[in-house]
Amino acid sequence: MAPGSKKKGKCVEGSPVDKLTDDILTDIISRVPYKSTCCCKCVATRWRDLFSHRDHRKKLPQSLAGFFYEGYNRDRFPKIARYFTNVSGEGEPLVDPSLSFLPGYISLDILDCCNGLLLCRRWDFTNPQLMDYVVCNPATEKWVVVPATDWSSKVEVARLGFEPAVSSHFHVFEFIDQQAWCIDESEFHGCVGRIEAVATYSSNTGVWRHQMVEHNDFAIPTHSKGVFFNSIMHLAAFDDMVVTFDVQGNLLWTIGTPPSPPNCDDSPLNDVFVSQGQLYFANSSGSESGRYNLSVWVLDEDYGLSKWSLKHTVSHWELFGTNYLALDYNVIAFHPECNMIFIVYGHENTLMSYEMDCRKRHFLRQLGRDCKSEYSSTDVKTPFIPYVPLFTESLADGP
Template structure:
C-alpha cells in the first residue's frame, strides 16, 4: 500500500515538473509574465535564460528585450586605430557590446566615437588610415543591435585653413526610437544645421546662440539639447531648432575654479564643479528642481581630499553622472578614475586616468532601428 502511494507521489511530481517545463512561471498567465519580465533589467534576463529551455525561449523574446529597462553599461572612448573603444563598467564578464565595434570596422577603416545618446553612438569615420582631420564623415550606430546609418556629408564641415571648428551632437530618445537627430554648428554658432533621420537630410536653421562657446559633453533631456558654455550658462534648443533658451546656473558656480559640467540623472538636469576658492578644495553637485523657474538645489558637497587623497583641484576632472542613481564619475589627471556615491559617500577606484581619457557614458538600447538603417 505504501509503495503505491510513493509511486503516485512520484508521478505527481513528474507531472508537475513537466508542467513547469511547459510554463516557466507555473500558473501565471503569459500576458502578465511578459509584462513583469519587460520591467526587468536586461542583465537579469540573460541570467534567467540559464534556468531552463522554456525560460531561454521566453527571455529571448525580442519584444521583452526591447522593452526591458537599461542602465549605464560603461564608457565609449575616443580612440584612434584598432584599440578597444569601450570600457565595461562592472569590470566583470563580457561587456554587452563589442569593445571594438567590429560590425562598423568592416565598412570603415578608421572610426572614433564622438557622442552617445539614448543608446546610439555618433562616430566620425575615415575611408583610410591616412586621414586628415577635415576628411571625415559621420555614422550613427546602435552597438547593442549592431545596426547603423551613414549620414550624408556635413554641409558646414570646414577645411584646414579655416580657424573655426565644427561640433556635432546626437539627439535620440529611446521612447521615440523611430528617429534621431544630429545637431552640428560652427564653434561660435554662426552656422547651425540639423540632420533628421526622418528626412535623411541636413536642414539649416537660424542660430539663437550667436557668440556662445560650448564646453563639455551635451545633455539631451525632455526633447531638448543642453550645452554648458564658457559664459557660465546652459543654453538649450529643441530638435527642430525653433525654440532657443538659456538656463542660469547657481551663483556660486560662477566662482568655481573651472567650468561646470552638466549631466542628466533620474530625469533631472545636474551640474557640478570643482571649487578651490574656499579653505578646502570641494566638489559641488547641484540638481535642477524646477526646470521652468531655473531653481537649483545643492545635492552634495565633498572635499576633494576625501576622494583622491590630495587637495589639488587642477588634477581632478569630472567624467559623468550615472543616469539612474546618485553616482558621480571623476578622474585624477595624475592617476586614477573613481566613482563616488553621493548617498553612501563610498568611493571606488574604477581605473586609471589614461584608461578613461575622453570617456563617453553609454546606456544600451534594444529598440527598433529607423527603417533606412543597415
Template sequence: MSTPVDRARPWEDGRKSTRIRSSSSPPSGSETAAERLTDDLLVEILSRVPGRSLCRFKCVSKHWLGLINDRTYRRKLPQTLTGFFFRETSEEQLVHPVLPFTNLSGSRSRTSLTFLPNGRKAFLLDCCNGLLLYDVSSHRGKRRYVVCNPAMEEWTELPHCDHAGWVGIVHLGFDPAVSPHFHVFLLTDQLNGFGLPGVDVCSYVYSSETGRWVHKEKKWYWDIDLVRVHSAAYLNGCLHFFAEINHNTLCLAADKEAGTMIYSHVPPLNDGFMQQSQGCLYYAGFGRDDNDDNVVRLLVYVLEDYNSKEWILKHSIESSHLCGGQHDVDIEEDFCWIAIHPECNLIFFTLGWDRTFMCYDMDRRQLKVICNLENCAPPYLPHVPLYEELQSLHK
C-alpha cells in the first residue's frame, strides 16, 4: 500500500482557526489596520475559519453579516465535507430521531433529529449541501417529504405530490452559493400502456420558491430504464442522472420546470458513479485495459466544459492499486462507491466484506485506510454542514 497522505489534506477534521477581533474589542493599532482591509481580503481571511465560527462572526457587525451572506462570496467561504450519514445493518432504513454519522477520520457519532415532527416514520433519502430530504409516512398512508437542516434544527414539510408509477429517483437539489431555495426531483417510469416499446418518464419537481410541484411527462420510444438511482448530481440548476437507452448509458438532466432531456452519452464503464465536484460533473467506474483485457482499471472522467457535453479522461489507475494489499478482493463485486469530494480530487469508497472505509487521492495516487464500517450499509450520504438560516425552512 502506498504511504498515507499527510494530515493537512481535506479529509481531516478541522482547520486552523483565524482569530479576528470583534468591533466591540478595545481600540488598537491592528484594529485600525483591519478596518482598511478591502472586502476581497476580508473574505479571503474568513474563508480560512471553520464553518461554525463563520456563523458566529455574523454577529461582529452588519458589514460582516452582509459579506458572509453575500452570494458573490459564498463559494469562497467554508462549506467543507465533514463526513457521511449511513444506515446501520440492524436498521431497515435511515430513521430519525438519531442518524449514524462517520467523519473523514473514521470517528463515529450520532446526529439528533428530535426536532423533526413526531409520531411518523421518516426515512432519509438524500443529502445536498447541508439539507436532508426525508420520506415521511403520515397516519393516512399518504407519502410526504420533509426537508431539514440539522445544523440549524429547521425543517419544512412539502405539500403532497400526487404521482403515479414506480418512483425511480428522488433527489434533493440545493446550492446556497446560487440561491436560498431548494428543489426536490421525483422521477417515475411506467409502461406506456399501448404494448409499444419504451416507457413514459414523469418528472415531478418541487420548488421552495413557489411552494408547489410541477409535473411533465416525457414519452420515450426506446427501451429506457432509470438506473443507479443513488448516483445523481445537482449542477447548474439541473439534476443529472443515468438511464439505459437501447443498451447505451446516457446522462439525462431534469430542470426545475420538470423538463427532461438527453444531456450526453457517457463512456461505457461498469458500476458507473456520478457526482458534482469542483463545479463539474465527475463520472467514475471500472473498465478493461485496452492493452490487456485481464487488467481492470479505475477510470475517472470529467465534464470540464458543460456546454460541449464531452467527457474528458482525468485519471486512470489499475484497480489492484485500490485493494490496499487485500488479495482476496474482487474489485468489481466488493467495491462500493461513497463519494467524490466536492472540493478536491479525492474518492471515498468501501472495499471487502468488512467494508473497509478508504480514500484515494487522485493527485498523489495514494491510498488511505480510514476505518472499518462492518456494521454499516449504504447509501452513504456526504454531508456539508450549513450554518445559515433559510426562510424556505420556516414552518
C-alpha cells in the first residue's frame, strides 16, 4: 500500500472504483444479482448510503422496512386503528399507515402486500354497501382502482401477485368459497369453506376471469400468506397442503406439507413464506415428551415431488424462555435476504426476530394487546403484513 493511502471499507481512496461517480456506481450495482446487490451495502458507508438516497433508490432493491397491522379496541373511537412498525422496532414509522393519499372511502382494509404494492379493499364513502379494490404503492403514492366482481364483498381471501423484475403488471386473485359462490348450505359438500372457483384480474388486460376448481377438496384460512414468485401464487390450505395457481386461476399442484412427529398435537401455526428465492414452510408441533418446537422446512425445486427438507428446528424454550403453546405466537415473515424469521407472541404481542444461523433472538418491541381481529371471539392475532418499499414510479393499470 502506498504511503499515505487510506482504507474506505474495501475501497482504497484513489482506486478506480473510488473515483466512480455515484450515478455510475449505482448503475453498476443495479445490474448485479439481487443477493450480491444486498452484500454491496456492507462494502463501505458510501455504498450503503446509495440505497437510501432519494436520487438512487429507484434503481436499487430495497430491504424489509417493517410491518402493517391493525388493532381493535371496542372502547376506542375509531375502534379499528391501522399501524406500521419499523423492522428495527424503533423510531417513527417509515410509512404513513393511514394511506391518506387514497381518497373517497369510508373504510379501508389492507389485504396483502407483494414486492412493494399493497392490495386494499375499499368501501365506498357514498354507499357503504359498495366496495372495490385499490392497488397502491405507498413509496410513490401512486394507486389504481380494480373493480369488484360479483363475489368480492363475500370473498374472505384475496391476494396480490406482482414481480417487478418480470413485468410492471400485477394480478389480483379472489378465492371464492361455497358460501360466496351462493351455493345453498344444504348442498355444501367437502370441507368447510371449500374453494369452488378462483377469479383473477390482470392489470395488463383490465378484466376479470374466473376458473372453477374441480376434483379437489380444500379450504384456505383467512390469514393464509399469499406467496407469489415464479409467476405462481402459493397458499397454505386445509388440510395439510400448499395449493398453487397460475395467473389465469388454474390449479397447478397441491403440495403435501412436511410430516409431523407421530402422536403429536398438531397446531394451526402452518404457513408458507419466500426468502432468497426459495419456498419455506413453518410449523409448530408438540412431541411425545411434551416439548414444543418451531420447525422450518424448504421445498425442493421440483414441485411434483412435494419434497421438503428440514432446515432448522428451535424449541419454544429457546425462543421464549418457556414451553409456549403453539397458539400463543405467529411466524409473520421471513427476511427476504437472510436466514431470519420474525415472530409475534404473547398477550402484549411482542415482536421479535430470530437468526437461524447463530440461533440468536432479538426482542424488538411490544405492539400492544389490541392486535386482534374485530370479528373473533378469541384473541386471534391480526395479520402482520411485511412491506418492502418500491420506488419505481410506474404502476401499470392497463394494456
